[in-house]
Amino acid sequence: MPVALTLSLRTVRAWKPDTRQLHGLACALFEGPGSDHTSPVKTFTVQQPTAHAPTTLHLRTSWYGTGDIPATAVESRVLRLGNTRCHVTRTHQRTEPYATLAAAPPTTRATLTFHSPTYFTRSGEPDLTPDPALILGSHRRSWNSAVGDDSPLRIPDDTWHDLQRALRIQEVTITTARRDSGYAYPRPGFTGAITLRLARDASPQTQRLFAALVRFAPYAGTGASTTHGFGATTTRLPGRRRTDGAPQATAGIRGTGSRTEGAHE
Known part of the structure; x- marks a missing residue:
């Protein structure tokens, strides 16, 4: 877990x-x-x-x-x-067990803060685009890789596509930063915060999936090279505060x- x-x-x-x-x-x-x-x-x-x-x-x-x-x-x-x-x-x-994350109360808004350079890979090339689908898509891949193909907690394609269609950016404050990649050259990525929201017509199922993934984000990190110190992430949900200090899992x-x-x- x-x-x-x-x-x-x-x-x-x-x-x-x-x-x-x-x-x-x-x-x-x-x-x-x-x-x-x-x-x-x-x-x-x-x-x-x-x-x-x-x-x-x-x-x-x-x-x-x-x-x-x-x-x-x-x-x-x-x-x-x-x-x-x-x-x-x-x-x-x-x-927090996966079943508890999956049963989290629905939400329509969350702020993700990226404390170390965050990036994605496309066809082997780094991508610094803070695209909500890339961000939550990385969390979905980590979730599905962990729970396995046969798990009832696996996030299927149709449910994920509904969430993708409903994702919106409400506010973004990011900057480009560089970090030692471990391979004799610095790796760029973005740091800062992004507040995501869902479209007004998002279904309760989509709201629950959104809540589960943003609560999972502090465990999985975001993007590539999270086992090398990249993509450290915290989540703040409406009505809750992130624990003071450096990156930690979301409140609760x-x-x-x-x-x-x-x-x-």
């Missing part, structure tokens, strides 16, 4: 990992011995850590597979970012936390 996982890390020196190191850490957390690292479908994301002190990092990741989050992600006490050893001093989980998600002091190998 979708889980937003925050790890508090204590390092031996001030450290800002590059994209390849960050991706490697995410794979170490979420890919087990039997995982296919070359698979194009990866049901996890990672964000660039934020420094709360010279040797203290908060690392935000997410898992959105249908099974339980891998034990390595929540039980590891020492991690490596490149050649730097990090002690895990605290873990915090926020989770159940949270659990644990703390471990003096972790060691």
Whole structure:
């Protein structure tokens, strides 16, 4: 089930990992011995850590597979970012099952905020167009990849097409930003916020699907390279506030936390 996982890390020196190191850490957390690292479908994301002190990092990741989050992600006490050893001093989980997301109250408006460069790919080329169909389409693909072809929660084409036809942009405030791609060149993308709304004649079914996908967005991220720190997304729904701080899952998600002091190998 979708889980937003925050790890508090204590390092031996001030450290800002590059994209390849960050991706490697995410794979170490979420890919087990039997995982296919070359698979194009990866049901996890990672964000660039934020420094709360010279040797203290908060690392935000997410898992959105249908099974339980891998034990390595929540039980590891020492991690490596490149050649730097990090002690895990605290873990915090926020989770919401797919069935709960699918049953979310209908909505006709939501604001998505993109905290790291966000882009899409078309025929192998990067696309920076903040098209609502591309944005929610990426969430739909992640959702369907996770729940599988035979799941009753799978989003079929006809339902998706109804949502596409009803999507409108109400407000947009974005800018172009660049981030280390992990391949020796910077990758451009857009950051900022987009408020989406539905057409007035959108059906209740379309409103429910819209609510489910925008609530799912913080878990899946948006666009390409979400396992490399791109596309970090939060959602704000009418009458609700996003939790203060850096990117986290949308309000209303159940949270659990644990703390471990003096972790060691």
